[in-house]
Amino acid sequence: xEINEYQRLxxxxxxxxxxxxxxxxxxxxGLSGESGEAIEIMKKHLFHGKELDRDxxxxxxxxxxxYLAEAATALGIPLEEIFSRNVEKLxxxxxxxxxxxxAINRAEGDI
Ligand SMILES: [Mg+2]
Numbered sequence: 001x002e003i004n005e006y007q008r009l010x011x012x013x014x015x016x017x018x019x020x021x022x023x024x025x026x027x028x029x030g031l032s033g034e035s036g037e038a039i040e041i042m043k044k045h046l047f048h049g050k051e052l053d054r055d056x057x058x059x060x061x062x063x064x065x066x067y068l069a070e071a072a073t074a075l076g077i078p079l080e081e082i083f084s085r086n087v088e089k090l091x092x093x094x095x096x097x098x099x100x101x102x103a104i105n106r107a108e109g110d111i
Contacts, residue, residue, distance in 0.1 A: 003078075003079050003080040004078045004080050006069065007069040007079035007080075010065070010066050010069045020076075021074075024075065026070065028067075028071065030066075030067035030070065031064060031068065038057060038060040038064065089110075093106065
């Protein structure tokens, strides 16, 4: 599945009765909440003696993807733009792959 096709299919369930500002707020809150659900699965695995529930983790990561798509939609951009800009940023930060040195000493304005 192509990234923008995912956005189109996922946004079939967006609440279009809210403003773009509220849509953006909802997406950022949702990203935080769903990330919390994902880390909860890892917490239970690491500290509660449970098997890592990979299926549940994959579902929560899907929820993260949904809210990321909503954020892109609220910003009026294709979801692919978030991915491509991230790849560009990482290529500039780590031209030869990950480097501890470059991770510690980032260029001015590299966020
Ligand atoms: Mg969830």
